[in-house]
Amino acid sequence: MIAEAGLAALWLATAFAIAQLLLGAAAARATDPAAMLPGVRKIALVQALFALLAFLILIWLFVTSDMSVLLVAENSHSLKPMLYKIAGAWGNHEGSMLLWVTVLAVAGAGVALFERRLVAETLSATLAAQAAIAIGFYAFLAFASNPFARLNPAPADGQGLNPLLQDPGLAFHPPTLYLGYVGLSVAFSFAVAALLMRDVGPAFAKAMRPWVLAAWIFLTIGITAGSYWAYYELGWGGWWFWDPVENASLMPWLAATALLHSVNVLATRDGLRAWTLMLAVVAFSMSMVGTFLVRSGILVSVHSFAVDPTRGTFLLALLGLYIGGALALFGARVGTVTQGATFQLVSREAALVLNNLLLSVILGVVLIGTLYPLVAQAMGVQLSIGAPFFEKTAVPIALFLVAGTAAGPLLRWRKDSAQALLSRVTIPLAITGVAFALFFAMTGFASPIAVLVLALAFGLAAASIAPLWKRNLRRTPLPIYGMVVAHLGIAVSLAGMAADTLFKQERLAAVAVGDNLTVGPFKVTLTEVRPTVGPNWSALEARLQVQRGAAEPFELVPQQRFFPNPPTNTSEAAIATLWDGQVYTVLGAADGAGRWQLRLWWKPFVTLIWAGGGLIALGGILSLLGRVLRARREAREREEWA
Amino acid sequence: MKKLLIWLPLALFALVFALVVNGLIEPSDRIVRSAMVGKPLPTLQLPAIVQGKPGIDTAAWPKGTPRLLNVFASWCIPCVAEAPQLLKLKQAGVQIDAIAVRDSPAEVQAFLARNGDPYARIGDDAAMRAQLSLGSSGVPETFVIDSRGVIVDQHIGDVRAEDVPKLLAALEKAK
Numbered sequence: 001m002i003a004e005a006g007l008a009a010l011w012l013a014t015a016f017a018i019a020q021l022l023l024g025a026a027a028a029r030a031t032d033p034a035a036m037l038p039g040v041r042k043i044a045l046v047q048a049l050f051a052l053l054a055f056l057i058l059i060w061l062f063v064t065s066d067m068s069v070l071l072v073a074e075n076s077h078s079l080k081p082m083l084y085k086i087a088g089a090w091g092n093h094e095g096s097m098l099l100w101v102t103v104l105a106v107a108g109a110g111v112a113l114f115e116r117r118l119v120a121e122t123l124s125a126t127l128a129a130q131a132a133i134a135i136g137f138y139a140f141l142a143f144a145s146n147p148f149a150r151l152n153p154a155p156a157d158g159q160g161l162n163p164l165l166q167d168p169g170l171a172f173h174p175p176t177l178y179l180g181y182v183g184l185s186v187a188f189s190f191a192v193a194a195l196l197m198r199d200v201g202p203a204f205a206k207a208m209r210p211w212v213l214a215a216w217i218f219l220t221i222g223i224t225a226g227s228y229w230a231y232y233e234l235g236w237g238g239w240w241f242w243d244p245v246e247n248a249s250l251m252p253w254l255a256a257t258a259l260l261h262s263v264n265v266l267a268t269r270d271g272l273r274a275w276t277l278m279l280a281v282v283a284f285s286m287s288m289v290g291t292f293l294v295r296s297g298i299l300v301s302v303h304s305f306a307v308d309p310t311r312g313t314f315l316l317a318l319l320g321l322y323i324g325g326a327l328a329l330f331g332a333r334v335g336t337v338t339q340g341a342t343f344q345l346v347s348r349e350a351a352l353v354l355n356n357l358l359l360s361v362i363l364g365v366v367l368i369g370t371l372y373p374l375v376a377q378a379m380g381v382q383l384s385i386g387a388p389f390f391e392k393t394a395v396p397i398a399l400f401l402v403a404g405t406a407a408g409p410l411l412r413w414r415k416d417s418a419q420a421l422l423s424r425v426t427i428p429l430a431i432t433g434v435a436f437a438l439f440f441a442m443t444g445f446a447s448p449i450a451v452l453v454l455a456l457a458f459g460l461a462a463a464s465i466a467p468l469w470k471r472n473l474r475r476t477p478l479p480i481y482g483m484v485v486a487h488l489g490i491a492v493s494l495a496g497m498a499a500d501t502l503f504k505q506e507r508l509a510a511v512a513v514g515d516n517l518t519v520g521p522f523k524v525t526l527t528e529v530r531p532t533v534g535p536n537w538s539a540l541e542a543r544l545q546v547q548r549g550a551a552e553p554f555e556l557v558p559q560q561r562f563f564p565n566p567p568t569n570t571s572e573a574a575i576a577t578l579w580d581g582q583v584y585t586v587l588g589a590a591d592g593a594g595r596w597q598l599r600l601w602w603k604p605f606v607t608l609i610w611a612g613g614g615l616i617a618l619g620g621i622l623s624l625l626g627r628v629l630r631a632r633r634e635a636r637e638r639e640e641w642a
Numbered sequence: 643m644k645k646l647l648i649w650l651p652l653a654l655f656a657l658v659f660a661l662v663v664n665g666l667i668e669p670s671d672r673i674v675r676s677a678m679v680g681k682p683l684p685t686l687q688l689p690a691i692v693q694g695k696p697g698i699d700t701a702a703w704p705k706g707t708p709r710l711l712n713v714f715a716s717w718c719i720p721c722v723a724e725a726p727q728l729l730k731l732k733q734a735g736v737q738i739d740a741i742a743v744r745d746s747p748a749e750v751q752a753f754l755a756r757n758g759d760p761y762a763r764i765g766d767d768a769a770m771r772a773q774l775s776l777g778s779s780g781v782p783e784t785f786v787i788d789s790r791g792v793i794v795d796q797h798i799g800d801v802r803a804e805d806v807p808k809l810l811a812a813l814e815k816a817k
Contacts, residue, residue, distance in 0.1 A: 274648075278651065281651075282651070285655075292662075312666050313666060316659075316662060316663065316666060319659070320659055323655055324652065324655060324656070324659070327651050327652035327655050328652055330648070330651065330652070331648050331649045331651075331652050334648055335645070335648060367658075371658060371661060371662075374661045374662060374664070374665040375661055377664070377665060378661055378664045378665070
């Protein structure tokens, strides 16, 4: 009965989305749109409430382990810990698509509730566009991925959740990423509405900016958390694998980062109009492409019999409709968008155009690398593209981007001189040079690119703090702090990546109990291997005593876990985080002669990668906070005037 | 120039779209078809792997009856799944010969004891040489050999219940 209620809620949400599209479109063309707008706002809210209800019902079905629902039976188990029962609701195709469309509806409702600056026509068109996207994905759920389908007869118990996904970090990883992915839908709808209504200007950019920022913050957190998850859960010691699923999250982030910068130019300087529109379309398009790539299974070719071809086709049709439609609209209308303010070659605007171009090129490279197997396949060749391609292509471009990130904020708006810039970047440049010489002397020719990255990280760190130089720190607006912190975060993250490449040490050995190994400055002794059990798994665990020099030894306990439902082995790395890096240990197989495979890493300063990611997100939060507070203050002042 | 630039994104998208459509229509896990289909069966001489059952010597095979040549292995799970269907085919009077890939006598014996034995002959292909000469890229695969000794069909993957009538029809045609 409850599952049917969920399905009914989904259909009602669809009905309201259709109403929102029709009424929104009507309001956008009406003579008095302001009169119709409150109605559209309310419909958007009700649509979101029904979508949310459907999603909550699905969670409830997982919490109560209602095995008569196919999705629950396939993905849950009554013995699973409660957290993973709840996370199970979105740890599968149907549930995650329901979450996707729920976020879409809620974001639309957010626009309906809070957006006050935009003119009524454009806002109505925005809400109509948002509803148009939602309708397609509701249809996808209803016709190709019904999460509430029943299973008759109901099995005694479910089949469990992939153990790799049974991890508190991962339980909240998809929702975070989805908030980012789908949050970008708002920017997309804004851009479509602006093109339709020919209303592109600072007001439109100011309305769009907080949404882009919020989505970008969630994407940043999602990617950082996902990278850390892959790092400790997969047990390979790597933090980025250029896997299609990772690229699917990186591409919208790249586009959103570019959009974030160009929307600022549009909001404050009324420049980069066409760029901003294009990037808003591209950013959400990348979200949809990412969702499609992940959900259709088109790139994961491990004899993927579980992938339903109708789903891929359906999603692809939606993609063609929305992305193709928006790009066609862009082509038809952008010519009528009048040129905004102009600027000179050496100026903040020009640096931001460079930022947009470089980010777009990186995005293009990642997209090509991700899709190339499809190109090759079209030509009759089967291949896969791995990390070397991306490292050779994306990394050099990224280096230019880093240099631009350092110099950009030091440029004045509209017009500046190259000489003035040069004098402002002297210190960062000197720091980069000294750091390069120093680290090159330490590591030699092992990886000159990594040395360069590390040196640039130091230079960027100095340059990113420079905008605060000689400023009244108490009167500096929050968005400036946001920029400083985010750029500093990039420097920190780059330093972590380079340090991991340059200084990590690895040991792989078969050892017996009582033996010891050294890795980096650490002595690691295998003291015991013993069986243990958890709530829904059993495991073998190795007790390792780790000691650096004469310091107090500590213990690490890597495990090999066995999950009976479904039968799967996972290896749980044990990681010690110290102030200057991480000791990463993995227990491997037994060799049958009383020895165990141990894999040990000493990774100096690797934690900076994710700390930097956190700083980048924090920068976004500061910036968003600054914008929201300022908008409120302005609204209050307007009221006082009136 | 600027006019063209404006439509560039749509053109690029159309290109990617066409690629993806192509990728969906022809999934990349498309199985490798043998180039040997339509050609005479290569001469295979494989020793017996289990006692009491002859190995494979295609030179000595009588012409005139179509047969199935099943490439399997005891370590292969889909091979377990297709065993009942092969037994059904045997009951329907089909002669099934087999090539055991990278296998050991004891394992094959145990496999046959557990899953039934539909085979008239089983050849030992420890180095996968015979499998490669057939153009087979994995296990299980089932080749339909017609009465003249020509490979007329290749079934890739496990034989499912719905494949049995198809194989029977192919054998009928191969007479």
